[in-house]
Amino acid sequence: MPNLKTSGLLLTGTALMLGLSSAQAAEYEWKFQASETAGEPSFQIKQEWAERIETMTDGRVSIEVLPINSVVGPTETLQAVSSGILQGHMTDPSYFSGQDPAFGMIGNLVGAWSNPYDFLEFMKQGGGEALYNELAEPYGTHLIGAATFPLESIPSTVEVDSIDDFQGLKIRAPQGMVYNIFERIGATPVNLPGSEVYTGLEKGVIDAADSTVLSNNDAMGIHAFAPYPLYPGFHSMPMIAVSINKDIWDGLPEDIQTTLETAFDGMAYDLIARLKAQDIETLQALNENPDVHPIDLSAEERKAFRQAAKEEWSEWAGRNEMTQKIYDQATAFLEARGQL
Numbered sequence: 406m407p408n409l410k411t412s413g414l415l416l417t418g419t420a421l422m423l424g425l426s427s428a429q430a431a432e433y434e435w436k437f438q439a440s441e442t443a444g445e446p447s448f449q450i451k452q453e454w455a456e457r458i459e460t461m462t463d464g465r466v467s468i469e470v471l472p473i474n475s476v477v478g479p480t481e482t483l484q485a486v487s488s489g490i491l492q493g494h495m496t497d498p499s500y501f502s503g504q505d506p507a508f509g510m511i512g513n514l515v516g517a518w519s520n521p522y523d524f525l526e527f528m529k530q531g532g533g534e535a536l537y538n539e540l541a542e543p544y545g546t547h548l549i550g551a552a553t554f555p556l557e558s559i560p561s562t563v564e565v566d567s568i569d570d571f572q573g574l575k576i577r578a579p580q581g582m583v584y585n586i587f588e589r590i591g592a593t594p595v596n597l598p599g600s601e602v603y604t605g606l607e608k609g610v611i612d613a614a615d616s617t618v619l620s621n622n623d624a625m626g627i628h629a630f631a632p633y634p635l636y637p638g639f640h641s642m643p644m645i646a647v648s649i650n651k652d653i654w655d656g657l658p659e660d661i662q663t664t665l666e667t668a669f670d671g672m673a674y675d676l677i678a679r680l681k682a683q684d685i686e687t688l689q690a691l692n693e694n695p696d697v698h699p700i701d702l703s704a705e706e707r708k709a710f711r712q713a714a715k716e717e718w719s720e721w722a723g724r725n726e727m728t729q730k731i732y733d734q735a736t737a738f739l740e741a742r743g744q745l
Contacts, residue, residue: 431467435492443472445621454672479598487545493649499581507540507727509581513643516714521553521677531738547654550669552645555681556638560622560631561613568709577614586717606631615641620683632697639707
């Protein structure tokens, strides 16, 4: 007769080896490029969610989240995902406005959203995600889920107390609608990737920047030479398109698709809550710093900015069929909620 104790140990050892083997060899291994540098809090949250997905799928899915410029430039990730150089990205679709202005319109309908949860409601219950996939799938990508940041900050090297103070201001803005709206209010926008905001402000290439949230900017050390951050934001709430190669998506089993959708929906709400908490903590610290002077624009100035933004929405709506669809659906959503 076999030794039951020894057999049990052998079986346990075999099970452990099989478990280690399955943990080491993921069924799906992907690289997703993000639009932040590795040190930004939002990038670290995205990495945490990628690790969580590996746990949720029992190791079947392994996603490596890479910082901006790791494989391609920020305007090139759409093509890189489509061609399979990357398997996915987590980025602002405004970067792809040069390929289709509809990416810029849905990626950042500037001035539309008074808080990030309104935007998520539009994307997830108001038909926004379906619209985005109608736009993006012909480019070989599929939107798993939309996310966004809390209200963004504008770090500035000079004091900006009104919309009039934007006259002649050299402000970093990505290509797309936000670039045109800053032009409309008299600023001089400069198209720099997010990775060059720090050096641009430090060296005086730009005076201010449309660049992520207060805590991200502070973590990068930007307020050392841009001591007039405009916060809370009033201008920009860019979408984060969490997208994957469409052929990969179409070939996934339903359980993996559902897990990815559920996880990235969770990430969207987690990202807002955690970054908002970090922004509040950062603001408290900045208010105690005699060298930094946060500025909160008045309701009248915010209204003036939104009026300029609405005029730009109307202009962009006529650019093609998709921009008109996005304009019609978004404005109907806002009007139904008394937000226009």
